[in-house]
Amino acid sequence: MKTMMKTLAMLSLSACILVGGAVSSFAAGTSHYTANILSHQTNSCEGTQWAEMVVRFSSPYGATQTYTICGECGDVNGVSTLSKVSNATANFSGLKIYQGTLDNGERIMTVSCLSSGYTALTNVSANVMMPSSSIEGYDLYLVNADGSETKLDVSTSSAWSGDDWAHFDVYMDNGTALIRMVPQA
Numbered sequence: 001m002k003t004m005m006k007t008l009a010m011l012s013l014s015a016c017i018l019v020g021g022a023v024s025s026f027a028a029g030t031s032h033y034t035a036n037i038l039s040h041q042t043n044s045c046e047g048t049q050w051a052e053m054v055v056r057f058s059s060p061y062g063a064t065q066t067y068t069i070c071g072e073c074g075d076v077n078g079v080s081t082l083s084k085v086s087n088a089t090a091n092f093s094g095l096k097i098y099q100g101t102l103d104n105g106e107r108i109m110t111v112s113c114l115s116s117g118y119t120a121l122t123n124v125s126a127n128v129m130m131p132s133s134s135i136e137g138y139d140l141y142l143v144n145a146d147g148s149e150t151k152l153d154v155s156t157s158s159a160w161s162g163d164d165w166a167h168f169d170v171y172m173d174n175g176t177a178l179i180r181m182v183p184q185a
Contacts (some may be wrong), residue, residue: 003014009030013053020101028087032182033057033106036147038066038173040120045073050120050175051112055143057104065104066096071112071120071176074098084109088130097130099181107181111170132164149180 036056043052049074058064067076082098089095094114101107111128112119141149144180154168170177 002156008119013036019023019078027107032180033059033104034042034141034147035106035108035149035178035180037143037145037174037178041062043072044078045070045075048072048114048118048120050122051114052179053174055178057106058100065102067102069108069110069176069178070113071110072096073100074100074110076100076102077178083107085130085134087110088128088134090125090128092125095126097157099126105139107180107183109135109179110176111122111172111179112176121172122175125169125171126177127167129165129167132166135166135181141180141182142170143178143180144149151169152179 018069030064034057038054038056038108039052040050042049045152052068052070054066054068056064058119068078069076081102082100085097085099088097090113092113096112097109097113099107099109111126111127113124115121135154140152140154142152143149152168152170154166157165157167170179
């Protein structure tokens, strides 16, 4: 009887360990980093004020990575990393949009409106229009100055040429805006 109870206890413990491991790996697969914009600064590529930001990404497990991201040229930590989004327009001139994936796996987009090449506009809302294919399959979350995120309301329309366009508003409180691109479920 004792042997049978020990065997049952061992099997129960093994099952708990297996289930716990499965839950743990599922949670790791769906987790994401949170972003906190530490500062906006003058970029080193063109000398444009507020076009570059220092961002700290934190994992749910305590790991952090800090990146310097340029909204004017798409460099991350001084290396060309993000790709320019073509055919984008906004209610301000000098629009620059870049997107790509960081080495931590996070997909991001930057939006910047440059005034005469010297300053990134601050405290304005840009009404962005870009090809829908650029963000297809993603929800967009604007990273706010306090580290919170706001899901952007994206609408689509078709142009006379048959192309689909995405429309959304981005508030740029301190210069270049950071948007996390989260895969849709």
